[in-house]
Amino acid sequence: MELLMEISENLQRGKSKIVKELVQKAIDENIPADKILEDGLLSGMAVIGEKFKNNEVYVPEVLVAARAMNMGAELLKPLLADANVKSKGRACIGTVQGDLHDIGKNLVKMMLEGKGFEVIDLGTDVPAQKFIDTAIEQNCNIICLSALLTTTMSVMEDVVKAAEKAGIRDKVKIMVGGAPVTDKFCKEIGADYYTADAASAADAAAEIC
Amino acid sequence: MKDFIEITLDGISKKVKPNTLISDILPKDTDHFFCGGKGICKKCVVFAKGELSPLTKAEEDAFDKSDLEMGKRLSCLTRILGFAEIKTQKQGSDKICSQTIFPKYQKENQFQNYGVAIDIGTTTLAMQIYGRDELLCELTAKNPQARFGADVMTRIHAAISGKAEEITLSIREGLSDLISEGAKKANIPLDLIDKISIAGNTAMLYFLTGQNVECLSRAPFIADRLFGETVSFEKLSLPTKNAEVYLSPCISSFVGGDITMAILSSDIKEEIALLSDIGTNGEIVLKKGDILTCCSTAAGPAFEGAGLSMGMNGKEGAIDHVFIKDGKISCHVIGDTEPIGICGSGVIDAIACLLEKELLDETGYLEDDEVILSGNVYLNGSDIRMIQLAKGAVRAGMETLMEVSNLSSSQIERLYIAGGFGSYINEENAKKIGLIIPCENISFLGNAALCGAAMILLSKDGRKKAEEIAKKAKTIELSDNPIFSEKYMEAMIF
Numbered sequence: 054m055e056l057l058m059e060i061s062e063n064l065q066r067g068k069s070k071i072v073k074e075l076v077q078k079a080i081d082e083n084i085p086a087d088k089i090l091e092d093g094l095l096s097g098m099a100v101i102g103e104k105f106k107n108n109e110v111y112v113p114e115v116l117v118a119a120r121a122m123n124m125g126a127e128l129l130k131p132l133l134a135d136a137n138v139k140s141k142g143r144a145c146i147g148t149v150q151g152d153l154h155d156i157g158k159n160l161v162k163m164m165l166e167g168k169g170f171e172v173i174d175l176g177t178d179v180p181a182q183k184f185i186d187t188a189i190e191q192n193c194n195i196i197c198l199s200a201l202l203t204t205t206m207s208v209m210e211d212v213v214k215a216a217e218k219a220g221i222r223d224k225v226k227i228m229v230g231g232a233p234v235t236d237k238f239c240k241e242i243g244a245d246y247y248t249a250d251a252a253s254a255a256d257a258a259a260e261i262c
Numbered sequence: 263m264k265d266f267i268e269i270t271l272d273g274i275s276k277k278v279k280p281n282t283l284i285s286d287i288l289p290k291d292t293d294h295f296f297c298g299g300k301g302i303c304k305k306c307v308v309f310a311k312g313e314l315s316p317l318t319k320a321e322e323d324a325f326d327k328s329d330l331e332m333g334k335r336l337s338c339l340t341r342i343l344g345f346a347e348i349k350t351q352k353q354g355s356d357k358i359c360s361q362t363i364f365p366k367y368q369k370e371n372q373f374q375n376y377g378v379a380i381d382i383g384t385t386t387l388a389m390q391i392y393g394r395d396e397l398l399c400e401l402t403a404k405n406p407q408a409r410f411g412a413d414v415m416t417r418i419h420a421a422i423s424g425k426a427e428e429i430t431l432s433i434r435e436g437l438s439d440l441i442s443e444g445a446k447k448a449n450i451p452l453d454l455i456d457k458i459s460i461a462g463n464t465a466m467l468y469f470l471t472g473q474n475v476e477c478l479s480r481a482p483f484i485a486d487r488l489f490g491e492t493v494s495f496e497k498l499s500l501p502t503k504n505a506e507v508y509l510s511p512c513i514s515s516f517v518g519g520d521i522t523m524a525i526l527s528s529d530i531k532e533e534i535a536l537l538s539d540i541g542t543n544g545e546i547v548l549k550k551g552d553i554l555t556c557c558s559t560a561a562g563p564a565f566e567g568a569g570l571s572m573g574m575n576g577k578e579g580a581i582d583h584v585f586i587k588d589g590k591i592s593c594h595v596i597g598d599t600e601p602i603g604i605c606g607s608g609v610i611d612a613i614a615c616l617l618e619k620e621l622l623d624e625t626g627y628l629e630d631d632e633v634i635l636s637g638n639v640y641l642n643g644s645d646i647r648m649i650q651l652a653k654g655a656v657r658a659g660m661e662t663l664m665e666v667s668n669l670s671s672s673q674i675e676r677l678y679i680a681g682g683f684g685s686y687i688n689e690e691n692a693k694k695i696g697l698i699i700p701c702e703n704i705s706f707l708g709n710a711a712l713c714g715a716a717m718i719l720l721s722k723d724g725r726k727k728a729e730e731i732a733k734k735a736k737t738i739e740l741s742d743n744p745i746f747s748e749k750y751m752e753a754m755i756f
Contacts, residue, residue, distance in 0.1 A: 107643075108627075108628070108643035108644055108646075108647060109627055110625065110627070111625060111626050111647055111650060111754060112751065112754060113625070113751045113752070113754050113755055114625060116751055150480070150481075151479070151480025151481050152480065152481060152741075153481050153739065153741040153742035154741045154742075155741075155742065155747070156747060156750065177481075177741075177742055178481050178742075201560075201741075202415050202419075202479075202480070203298075203411075203415045203416050203418075203419040204415055204418055204419045204422065204479035204480055205479075205480050235300075235302060
């Protein structure tokens with residue numbers, strides 16, 4: 054549909070104001086909310102995610118696109134709730150204790166939302182237990198851990214252990230990422246997935262759920 | 263099993279214990295271990311043939327068939343099992359980074375016979391020996407801690423993972439060797455050196471004194487020792503039996519004594535000015551009247567050549583300048599040889615040229631997969647992204663300090679650039695790619711930290727002034743600062 058295509062294109066260019074107007078127009082034209090979300094907003098974010106993986110766009114473009122998506126999604130939220138549209142899954146995300154960096158974590162969050170996930174953002178400097186408590190209380194399928202410092206990435210292992218201790222290890226998948234993190238490290242600490250960039254993280258999450 | 267096996271390293275025979283890692287037998291001043299021996303950075307390549315441990319997955323990924331046939335191995339992952347021939351890749355010598363530019367000051371020696379000024383840089387050690395009336399000699403050497411990781415954080419991690427003593431020992435040995443060599447060169451007895459003044463960032467001084475670095479390893483990053491104190495040579499195991507050692511006062515955990523010393527020696531006269539040391543960690547200081555505000559940005563090692571596919575230090579074979587000649591991209595190579603890589607100053611020029619030739623757009627999108635600069639040396643899409651992160655961090659640090667002080671870049675009267683790397687960059691290109699603010703007056707300070715350390719030896723009130731600076735300066739934490747995040751996004755654009 055042309056209108057939804059227009060939403061997707063404007064989202065890719067980060068035109069949040071126009072995206073908001075077009076989403077409202079689509080609602081007024083009685084296009085179902087889940088269709089606006091899927092074929093307008095999420096399809097636009099999917100294009101951005103793919104381009105990000107291929108180095109065609111970078112962090113700033115992803116950020117403005119995500120901002121545009123959120124503006125549109127705000128309008129859809131009440132309608133989606135009414136229509137009982139289910140999210141793809143639920144994830145909690147945070148930067149581990151001792152680390153204050155949040156740009157990478159925010160990127161993953163945006164990409165996950167772009168795939169239709171509900172994401173609970175725990176912020177930075179998050180204690181291991183907080184991830185576990187949130188995952189239990191909010192019924193999360195995925196825990197996403199970020200660390201930018203060589204010195205703090207070891208905290209990720211604490212989260213894996215805490216999940217085991219709490220007896221939820223088989224119920225959640227644990228994803229790890231951040232500049233010093235590698236696939237080898239992910240395996241060593243017993244986490245489930247490592248991806249090198251935010252878009253691939255969202256792809257991996259989509260495969261899990 | 264034999265106790266020792268004979269091998270050859272660059273043609274010289276050597277005895278090593280079986281199962282020794284190749285990286286452990288390379289010269290200690292080697293700067294090959296950017297990742298601290300994790301097999302990630304792929305900078306410790308050697309050519310090795312003989313009885314060696316099997317290829318690891320990391321090596322299979324790192325090398326193509328012809329590399330493997332040539333015997334390329336990652337020295338940090340390869341163990342020597344029997345006779346082997348090992349060749350290191352040829353390295354040129356480093357450009358000297360001991361250039362000091364003194365402000366006007368009242369000279370009054372703080373030593374009796376000889377004084378030594380030292381800057382412990384994360385990558386390079388620089389030293390000057392002063393007699394009563396003159397500079398007797400200057401020397402530089404690699405920081406031997408490089409084998410524990412190229413950046414401060416990797417070394418801190420190594421220290422808290424059980425290598426603290428080794429790291430402390432290595433820097434003490436490095437300094438001892440440097441001082442001994444300098445004394446020999448200056449033809450003076452070590453025992454007549456009675457004062458040593460050492461500048462260094464907070465972590466470097468922690469390592470030197472053997473202080474536990476735990477507090478520097480994680481948030482809230484509050485240093486439990488900021489130095490600005492005198493210690494005896496014995497405590498640091500230095501060979502100068504009559505020397506009192508002064509350790510420069512640090513401002514905070516990531517704005518160290520090297521910056522205090524840089525502020526001291528820059529002697530900023532302007533009312534409003536910025537001072538920046540551009541390196542792996544870009545420290546920035548904003549002076550507004552009597553107020554000093556600082557921050558430290560993690561620019562990453564892109565400007566030191568690490569992390570880029572063809573990156574290298576500024577030594578022979580490195581492209582250090584790129585320019586457009588007759589409409590074509592041209593390069594200058596250090597030593598006028600065939601280019602084998604590109605160093606920081608070359609990277610800045612190259613980006614500026616690519617932007618001008620419209621091969622790169624302002625978002626950092628590269629038309630082609632890679633652009634050949636000269637010979638086999640190229641930049642590719644992910645290199646560009648890495649440079650965007652690095653230059654964005656430095657610029658955003660500057661912008662954040664200005665914003666919190668309610669200043670715009672037009673109000674900055676002068677920008678001071680400290681550090682070895684800073685002195686080699688092309689000012690116009692650094693502005694063009696957005697690494698630095700568009701300030702008309704720019705001064706390059708050379709090794710301002712070493713200069714400050716020397717001023718402690720040579721001036722009456724140097725020490726007092728340095729301690730006042732360190733006490734007065736305030737640090738802003740950037741990693742969780744929303745202003746910084748926003749500026750960072752803006753500053754990534756070219």
